[in-house]
Amino acid sequence: MTQQKIDLNFKPAAKLTTDDLNPLAINAKYAVRGKIAARAEELKEILKKDPSSVPFPEVINCNIGNPQQLDQKPLTFYRSVLSLLQSPSLLKNENISELFPADVIQRATDLISNIGSIGAYSNSQGVKYIRERVADFISKRDGEPSSPNDVFLTSGASTAVNYLLTALCVGNDTGLLIPIPQYPLYTATLALNNSNPIPYYLNEENNWSTDPIQITQAIEENLKKGIKINGLVVINPGNPTGAILEESDIRDLITIAAKYGFVLIADEVYQENIFNGKFISFKKVLRVLQRENPDGKYDNVQLASLHSTSKGVSGECGQRGGYMELVGFDPAVEAVILKLASISLCSSVSGQSLVELMCNPPTQGESSYELDHTERLSIHNGLNERAISLWKSFQNMKGVSCIKPQGAMYLFPKITIPEKAIAKAIELGEQPDEYYCSQLLENTGICAVPGSGFGQKKGTYHVRTTFLAPGTSWVKRWEDFHNKFIEDFA
């Protein structure tokens, strides 16, 4: 069959520009990997080529909770099992018992017999066996039953947020309640889905707690404006705030969700990073409220709880493991979320396996227990010490206030920026805290994220910093920079 030929005498068209693209994609903002982070990468290259051209010995990445990029070592148990899942033939090596402890071999054998090859696509919701093990973990954590059918294994928590928001955002007359300050994944995903972030402010004066009256006001105002509210996002322990919610706060938030019938999204990825206070899951509090109210007032609550292998003492960000548990959802709604998951086929099966390991670490009596326990304790205590030490430094800086570290991987100090520095920032077309962070980076090599990337009350300025970087010399550089900055702009 001969085909007709096309005309080769054509006038070529211009390339697409950003004017031709989806404005939702153009307008979405994601500060954690924004301009300052990009400049930090440039500075690293400059440092390599000519160390004398910058006034600091190294770039310190405090902009992202990425422990293993700094000096955190992975947990040996996790990595040993994952190593065997990649190379199952090692299990048949006659010297295998000299290479790995018995419980590592057993765990790898169990996982392989239930998963098959980690090179095969799994069910889009995740390997059933792993979901069962996650449900066991949740049941033990909360003392409340959990079903593997409601557990979805995801690529970190980001994918879970993506599925939930894609389902819940119905155009620009819908919205989700978002804490301010918030992790910008939420506003970015809302922007991509053409829905409104409805801000509710966290109470900095009261340890960054939630204020139910203010949240109710925000809801009522938006309902009056005709905005349909499909969800309420809570991050606990808080990102960027580092705060932990009290049980009473959680009860209030669940009550609000029960009253208004929207989905409560509990981002609980920092549940292992607790330095001062106690983590209580939303699921547990919900079950308590349901028992306390046999009239069924809390029976309609829909809760999505997110967890991740990227945080905690695991810190396995690059492995992309995570899960979400959907509690109380309409099965037809769960089916839509499963369809969204199925379009990207499945999350990394090696990452899924890591979720199993995170949920079921070695227990006392098992051969890896002692080492694993020691490693966990050392990571946890190291983070705690660094948090306290950084916090103490902020106490020494003029015009800086910061709550005592409670949880997560961040401090979010409030910085009083001098009027003259604010004027300078405006002159440069920058936010004042962006100017502060960019000066901090250029002068000390410390890369932190301006509070404006997370949202903050008008007229206040903050900086988010992790406390993951080792050593104390960089903290001293920050102190010196800060005091000079204040002086220069006095």
Next chain:
Amino acid sequence: MTQQKIDLNFKPAAKLTTDDLNPLAINAKYAVRGKIAARAEELKEILKKDPSSVPFPEVINCNIGNPQQLDQKPLTFYRSVLSLLQSPSLLKNENISELFPADVIQRATDLISNIGSIGAYSNSQGVKYIRERVADFISKRDGEPSSPNDVFLTSGASTAVNYLLTALCVGNDTGLLIPIPQYPLYTATLALNNSNPIPYYLNEENNWSTDPIQITQAIEENLKKGIKINGLVVINPGNPTGAILEESDIRDLITIAAKYGFVLIADEVYQENIFNGKFISFKKVLRVLQRENPDGKYDNVQLASLHSTSKGVSGECGQRGGYMELVGFDPAVEAVILKLASISLCSSVSGQSLVELMCNPPTQGESSYELDHTERLSIHNGLNERAISLWKSFQNMKGVSCIKPQGAMYLFPKITIPEKAIAKAIELGEQPDEYYCSQLLENTGICAVPGSGFGQKKGTYHVRTTFLAPGTSWVKRWEDFHNKFIEDFA
């Protein structure tokens, strides 16, 4: 500070239902993991409980290109290196050289020294070193230079499609040209992004080739209707068709992209699965056209080429590795795509490492070469034999026609469904090929995907089947079923 209390005397709201959700998410369809695949999973459970209750010994998953779910073994070289990346301490074991060949140890050492820990988030575009290695591979494959700055490491090819389409879809007066039949990832992602699939039909009579005149007509018609066209998708080798495009077809498609100025998305994930014919990349043909036309007629062409570790002889679907190369894009457009990637942080770093291994397998003289070469050949030949054997069976089935296997992992036979069977399907509210596939599944345990899930010319019916499943007894079951089906509905 005491907070005001909220009112606990509230009337609880109803749960959200699908009526409250994003209609774009509700309406998106994804047949590969649809109703029939779900029923196959149910049948597996039924088989476990009571094998005598179904008329077949096993469920055969021909619905998805998932080689390691069936009996394909992973390549030893890949897995050995990945195993060491998970457990770098093994590299320090004194017996390491008894466990792994020298080139495995060397490769793992090189990767670790360039990546650091695979547990750390990488750059959102992917580890720079791995992008350099991918660019080397592309340069060698095509004999044309490639830059690591234009390479994005992704979670399989699905994420690449997601980023590209999110950027290119600007609401319901825009669209992308999509081959029919197509892999439903494209229509599903277009649906989620509220843009139009503009179908162009592949020529079944001419080995499922592309027809530039028909494509041009589709473009002109849609432009007249006021639809802005931002992209043209080509899948080569074809999914579901299994066909390979000729160089002349590729030249025509690039010419169309040059004339109209939209992005050409070349889904080339099956580039290693070639049984009959030759794979030529769009990038190579573009560079040839650019040299042949010094007037610059092809200089504006924007090409996104996708590849994946899930297909080829790798078949590492569960590891979620892939890349896309952006050729000729406006840097500001590339920046938008990078921002979209940054919102999900990064793809699995273990998956990224696998991309490096796929792009740079052991070469002659290296210690793993012989084994690796043998394994690759055996997988490739095995697939070829199964493809031919299944194709021959289709020749024996009445009213079935199928092109000779050329590439990819699929056959897409056309099935003449008897009028009475069509009437039965309509009675059941099903598509005729859906009814055929569901009967095939219930009677033989073979799970294939109806052509209606991929799109097909009106009044024609197809089935997509992989040829990955081992053995021949299932093929015999299909033959017997088919002939009985035709007879029953004669």
